[in-house]
Amino acid sequence: MSIVRLEQVIKEYHQDSISVQALRGIDMTIDKGEFMALIGPSGSGKTTLLNLVGGLDIPSSGKIWIADKEIGKLNKRELSMLRLWKVGFVFQEYNLIPVLSALENVEYIMLLQKIPDQERRQRSMAVLAEVGLQGLEHRRPQELSGGQQQRVAVARAIVSEPAIVLADEPTANLDSSTGAALLDLMRNLNERHQITFIFSTHDPMVMERAKRLVQLKDGKIVSDNKKSG
């Protein structure tokens, strides 16, 4: 069952009369429950692809379906709603709203979703416990370490059970053991809850743990390998 489908996707950026083709014709299908990594050198188009898949941006040409909706046909508000309900994001750094505590950051999404107080509270606490942050719920981001902050970001991304979670170089700013722990956590979540994860990474550790590796170069897919098991 495919959850994301891309068809001949091209993305062009225009800046000061120069145009850059960040993606040059991508065809790809991602199924529910995948644990997939996008790899490739800097500037190859990983972030651009993730942004499109997350509905943060729309392609210049070609079509993208996320959970059976073609995003090219959605207006801004609908895109916003799509992201709210279907997509979770983890970025490289500064993921959290600095004035909100860990718990409030996690609850934020469910507040937008208007989930009742008690359920929201329970689920947030549960997810924070699941990512190993029990007892740190009321800390503000600046009172947490980098790895803890990324865990909060992961908790926030998965708490409302989205169709896909997108993580753009989530471990880039972490030391390797912290990075490994974060990845194990995500892998764990992927297996237990069947949440679809898509990463971009340079990190060999991530590649090792991914079940599917898609390699980009100059905006094109040069290889796509699924590991068995």
Add this chain to the structure above:
Amino acid sequence: MKLLKLAYRNLWRNKRRSSIMLAAISVGLAALIFVWGFIDGMNEQTIENSTTYLTGHIKIHKTGFHNDKALYLTLPQNSVLQRRLLKNSHVIAVTPRIEDQAMLSGADEARGVKVVGVDPQLEPEVTTIAKAITNGRYLQANDTNTIVIGDKLAERTGLKTGDKAVLVTQARDGSLAADRFKVVGLFDSGIDIIDASHVFIPLPAAQELYSLWGQITAWVLRIDNRQHAGDIAQQLKTEIGSGFEVLGWKQLLPEMVQMIRFHEIISYIVVFIVIVIVAVGVTNTILMAVKERTHEFGIMLALGTSQNQIIQLVLLESFILGIIGLLAGNLIGLSITHYFSSAGIDLTQYTQAMETMPGLTGNVYPLIRLDHVLLVSIATFTISVLPALYPAWQVSRLQPVEAIHGVVKSTTHKVWHWTKKSASSTQLLFWRIAFRNIWRNPWRSALTSGATAFGLAAFLFLYAFTDGFFEQMIDNSTDFLTAHVQIEPQGYRDELSPSLYISQPENILSKLQQYPSMVAAAPRIQVESMISSPTKTEPLILTGVKPDMETQVTRLHNVIIKGEYLKANNKSDIVLGKKLVEKLDLRISEKVVVTTQLADGSLGSAAYRLVGVYQTNNEIFDRAYGFIGLQQAQSLLAMPNRISTIAIRLQKRDLSQSTAINLDKILAGSQYKAKSWQQIMPVLVQMIDVTRLMFFVVLAIVFVVVAMGVTNTLFMSVMERTREFGVMLAMGTEPRLIVRMVVYESIVLGLIGIVLGIIMGWLLVLYYSDGMDLSGFSGATSTIPGLTDIIYPVLIIDNIWLPTLILFITGVVAAFYPALRGARLSPVVAIRHV
């Protein structure tokens, strides 16, 4: 040079921030230039008109005349002194004068006037009243008994050109003197005081009238430059020897000088308010600009740029902005001021109030004074560069590694956990976010709400001050003199004439008894007259009262400082104000003679004994009024059983207008009218309006500057949080929620500012609740009817809630621009932004 280029490019790089800062500097500066130009123009016009129409630049009297005005202090009219004066190269023209008081009787009215005896040929070389003739002609060389009078005076006395008028006065020897004059011309200088109370006659006729043959009271001079009047007067004094007093216009018009000083103080206050607010805006912007570039400075340091060079760069950037702001502000301010300096600002709606300030007319022509422009320019420039010093110094202490690593950690302040309860709605959460964001950069928030608070507090205080001013004016006027409502014959107010009277006061008085909100009513007679002591004569508004009834209505009897108030059955007693008693040089129980014109046009006079002296501390009250028994007034004026007005005291002053309307209904059909204090003192009402108008100008400026400050702060805080907004948008936060969040922040900031402002303003008012002593400007304030030297500021909620609310709304509306900027961010771009 390289640094200059770098600074320049940095400013270009962030056009929006640079333009916010430019706008703050240039709008502030332009506003300052204009406001000051307006006030300078007003002052200049006052001086110019007063000196050129009437006073001249310098006057020479016999020593002592200026303070005493006694007719034995005269100078011989010989040409020796005149020639000696003209020898001074600064002196352009010299003319002789006799100046004194008299009563002018027309066909039906009499008025106290200032008589100016002039040489018809020399006078126009010194002053310009001859050019203001609107009807008939000016005096001519061989005129004998001719007179020119102001149009206002003509209106009040019913005189026209060609009519005969009589001047009655006390001559040098103390005897009563009178002479007939033919009105040959009317003038209109546009200055109330001159047009309503000055008459010009040929010098020989004046010498005849006052028995001053061969004598004058003053030489009046025009000089090449009015600014130097003081110095030139000093020179002349040594040149002409002793026995003379040589006075520049500043000494001749001390009240005007004080009023101008008063205006100047108000200008300085406005300048101060605007400068503080602009400074805050600029400081915010620069602090932010530096913080945002920490990383960049780190790299520059790492590449071997010296710390001094970085300081120079930051300073250079604000220097460039300062210069551009300076030029733009001057350009805008000067062009606006210049435009209005020839077009004039039409305040004719408030003519009457403006004209109570001597020399002012309904049109104000702003004046560009280079020294003031220079002063505000320097001040603005300084405050736009100075704030850069602190961040520049901070930058220079950066460690390259830390700096490159990113933002200087804001770990300096503790995180406060007010509550661990989570918000139950996005609404609540966004309020929480707003509060915490404001706390996140406490300095910046403090500066912004501080500026709002400061602007508001200053405004409130100024407002309270003027409200105190007006309350006092109204209170004193109604308490001592006009009462709350008066019933009088139609048209009486403009004429104060015995030919307009109420014939059966008992009928009206008994009708009034039933009126519920009335406390007391008292019959009165009021006429213009002249009062003479053995040596002096002064104009007087003679008021006949029934002491037992009058004391129920007004409270003059409470401010008797010598002797006592009128007794119920006195024979021929009079009570006068302190100033008048001083002028007439009188003591208790001395005799005075009051002369007035009767309804049939003939003159009547009677002698009275001074029994009491009152002091209200208001110049006009203490100088212009005198009180005798009603019966005495009736017999002097040959109008038994008649009165001019009925003065009424109500339970509350606020009821005046509605009561006047109701009483008018009761009086319908008669030729009597009820007038509220507002109608009795229209000048007072207009003066209040003018001041309000000025306040609206100040308010508008404060608003613009506050709005810019708030926009500025929020804009910076939005830009600072670009990435954060990107994350929020990515997670599916709708743009309108982002708008809401920023607007909430402005509401919190605005509320803090306003609450602080109200508290500060209120404390200031409280501090001065025992009164602000303005006796330094006594001449200026106590000449305003009803006002004394001590002002008690009051906060009148009715007057301040609206400006406060508008200020708040201005701040919130100003937030929408940065809020929309935040909401329109593309999440992709925003997340890339670090």
